[in-house]
Amino acid sequence: MKSHAKVVVIGGGVVGCSVLFHLARHGWTDVVLLERDELTSGSTWHAAGGMHTINGDPNVAKLQKYTISLYKEIEELSGQATGVHLTGGVLLAATEARLDWLRGVVAKGRYLGIDLEVISAKEAAELMPLLDPKQFVGAVRNKEDGHLDPSGVTHAYAKAARKLGAEVERFTKVEDIVRRPDGLWRVITNKGEVVAQHVVNAGGLWAREVGRMVGLELPVLAMEHMYLITEDMPEVAAWNAKTGTEIIHAVDFDGELYLRQERGGMLMGTYEKANKPWSEYQTPWNFGHELLAPDIDRIAPSLEVGFRHFPAFQNTGIKQIINGPFTFAPDGNPLVGPVRGLPGFWVACGVMAGFSQGGGVGLALSNWMIEGDPGADIWAMDVARYGDWATMAYTNAKVRENYSRRFSIRFPNEELPAGRPLKTTPVYDLLSAKGAQFGVAYGLEVPLWYAPEGVKDEFSWRRSSDFSHVAREVATVRDGVGLSEISSFAKYKVTGEGASAWLDRLLACKLPKPGRMTLAPMLKDDGRLIGDFTLANLGSDGWFLAGSGIAEQYHMRWFEAHLPGDGSVHIEALGAKLTGLAIAGPKAREVLAKVSRADVSNAAFPFMAVARMDIGMAPCLVGRVSYTGDLGYEIWVAPEYQRAAYHALTAAGAEFGIGLFGSRALNALRLEKNYGSWGREYRPIYGPLEAGLDRFVAYGKEADFIGKTAALAERKQGGKLRLRSFIVDADDADVIGDEPIWFGGAVRGWVTSGGYAHHSKKSVAVGYVPKEIADESDGFEIELLGKRHAARIQAAPLFDANFERMRG
Ligand SMILES: Cc1cc2nc3c(=O)[nH]c(=O)nc-3n(C[C@H](O)[C@H](O)[C@H](O)COP(=O)(O)OP(=O)(O)OC[C@H]3O[C@@H](n4cnc5c(N)ncnc54)[C@H](O)[C@@H]3O)c2cc1C
Secondary structure: OOOEEEEEEEOOOHHHHHHHHHHHHOOOOOEEEEOOOOOOOOOHHHOOOEEOOOOOOHHHHHHHHHHHHHHHHHHHHHOOOOOOEOOOEEEEEOOHHHHHHHHHHHHHHHHHOOOEEEEOHHHHHHHOOOOOHHHOOEEEEEOOOEEOOHHHHHHHHHHHHHHOOOEEEOOOOEEEEEEOOOOOEEEEEOOEEEEEEEEEEOOHHHHHHHHHOOOOOOOOEEEEEEEEEEOOOHHHHHHHHHHOOOOOEEEEOOOOEEEEEEOOEEEEEEOOOOOOEEOOOOOOOOOOOOOOOOOHHHHHHHHHHHHHHOHHHHHOOEEEEEEEEEEEOOOOOOEEEEOOOOOOEEEEEOOOOHHHHHHHHHHHHHHHHHHOOOOOOOHHHEHHHOOOOOOHHHHHHHHHHHHHOOOOOOOOOOOOOOOOOOEOOOOHHHHHHOOEEEEEEOOEEEEEEEOOOOOOOOOOOOOOOOHHHHHHHHHHHHHOOEEEEOOOOEEEEEEOOOHHHHHHHHEOOOOOOOOEEEEEEEEOOOOOEEEEEEEEEOHHHOEEEEEOHHHHHHHHHHHHHOOOOOOOOEEEEOHHHOEEEEEEOOOHHHHHHHHOOOOOOOOOOOOOEEEEEEEOOEEEEEEOOOOOOOOEEEEEEOHHHHHHHHHHHHHHHHHHOOEEOOHHHHHHHHHOOOOOOEOOOEOOOOOOOOOOOHHHOOOOOOOOOOOHHHHHHHHHHOOOEEEEEEEEOOOOOOOOOOOEEEEOOEEEEEEEEEEEEOOOOEEEEEEEEEHHHOOOOOOEEEEEOOEEEEEEEOOOOOOOOOOHHHHO
16 A cells, blocks of 8 residues: 555545545546545445435536436446446326426536426326326426436546546555645554545445544434335336337435336335434444345335336335445535535545446546636535534434435425524523514524414415515514624624724625725636625724525535635634614614614714714614615624614614514515625626626736736626626516526526515526527526426616615
């Protein structure tokens, strides 16, 4: 074994081998994979080997499509068969709600280049002869589904990597990982030590244990999973003989089942409701090629549905039941990327669909390690989407919930209950008492809307039970004054003698003067967005940044990676140390004037001013800015004072009819101002010009800010896309995000978010289209629940287009 390597990859499952292959293919050949046993000694060997292109997240779906397209290449490169059978498949719907969901999947497929087609249940039965069409209302055909040989694929990755110069050391167990003072990693094994610049944790079932070697508690948990294999079935033989083809894949969502042909019989797997975690706290090192004892009672309810939906199963015997463990992150997507605070330590774990996702994970990670950027929008798999709040018990609750809902529909207005409440603010109970219906952002309970007694969300793709109540909250803001809880923003404090110069280089905006704020886009080297913040200059108190709450860890990882090494800049994520309230609406100033002795007149405290002031008895930091696009103030307050500030504001606002509003009303309000947000409109694949944030980029400022050269080039060349707001002729449903935008009879763009703008009484969609058609006002259509609706571009904001309310 070599003593030094550029990269050590820990784990020879399908994921580690894919990472090794991608690193080598990308040109890093001084790389070695360490496997404690034979390759495929974790969850990989007993997988059912199914592969699919669809995923709830369109960007993960793209990477799944890439993974499937890769198998031919690695087979040719390695000479190792992968056993790929591209049979195609049907996704079956037994209810209308499921068919609506599938129509959304088909629509997404249009701009992802995934060829999907809605078909009738009868047509599905013609493709998949074992199903009873009476049990279904429709289906979707996917030509890119199939299955493969798990061991063959893993070995093909490893052999192809070796041919490119990478090394694989089997029977080499990593026992400890130690960071040297010079930043290199000592990877200590039972056979000696390798010193490496980079370490990749692809430990699969042992990813937690490998993480713990460097003090990291990763939010992953293994679950037991069962599938059965039947005896040979005459129906299968007859179909094979008649058509000369295999029986295609089927996913029966309502039965929570997946099926495919396995030799002369069938394989049927299920994500059962009564699921069971495996090795909750510690994975035993002596586990390897064993299987777990099957528990037929646990899967019996799913099998009962399966036998009804696929009657031929009633007449066949079960040859074998496989029960094996594999790992999940709380939301079921992989954990990939560099780990904050551990330079050179990377993860590629929690991959629950290694044969659909392994290639994409390897590609993204190798790009990231070699180029400094994953090269795709992989937020849905980024390890930084979790923070310390994702504890072991939280992970356990969430993984179990996610497993049991693997094939369940999640409606756009559906909030999932497991692992909650975890983080709450001091006013949580006060807001609850007012009917707050909560959602979660980065583990924190966030009020979505306020329901009268006896009313709650009815889950639907269409406008639902909250509609009239959110409309009322919007009217409260636009007609008088509303109050909302805004602690879910991420808040950062930047101090130190080097802070100004550092921020000037990090952020693309012009730095504001003391007592002023500005919108601050943050760019990567390639000139694309990596953040958007509100930046406040607090004079001798340093700087304050507010940004996307879900991206706190993501942004801290970026900030810390760019800190100067001389200690002249200090940045702290304030998290729950700072909570927030906001007031907005034409009466907001009058409310503020009543609770504060500060002069808050427009002259003394204009738009984008920031100052410390007491709200009642509570010391606060107040910024005159509002995402509602109305006259408004964001109020930042230490948690111990948040209740006092809340009481002061609600008491002072009573005479103006102050009312509470939640994030759904805020969405309706910001839509009519054409405001975007991080994670939806602003993502690391768009440039500031494309995203409409170029007006906040100080292209001419002296500081050589990160991404300046590329941003200037984007401005010169015009980029490719434009973000636009559309008014949709919708009737009873509004866009959610990820719907295709049609123009001239073809899909030309995609929706990032939208909803109903209650004040303007318009259904609004926001999305990207190619710049060539971005100035066409008419001729667009947006596909909603399988139907195309006329849409037109709304260039000027629907509300307060001249900014009189906001700045007045
Ligand atoms: C019953 C079942 C059915 C499945 N069906 C499918 C399916 O149809 N389609 C699909 O895509 N996925 C399926 N999966 C999931 C799939 O198996 C996983 O997504 C995949 O195996 C994850 O691979 P991995 O490389 O991340 O982890 P693993 O396969 O667990 O590999 C990790 C490797 O790391 C090694 N290792 C760990 N720690 C160390 C250390 N300290 N030193 C050295 N080596 C170490 C282990 O020995 C192991 O070989 C199924 C899983 C099961 C259990």
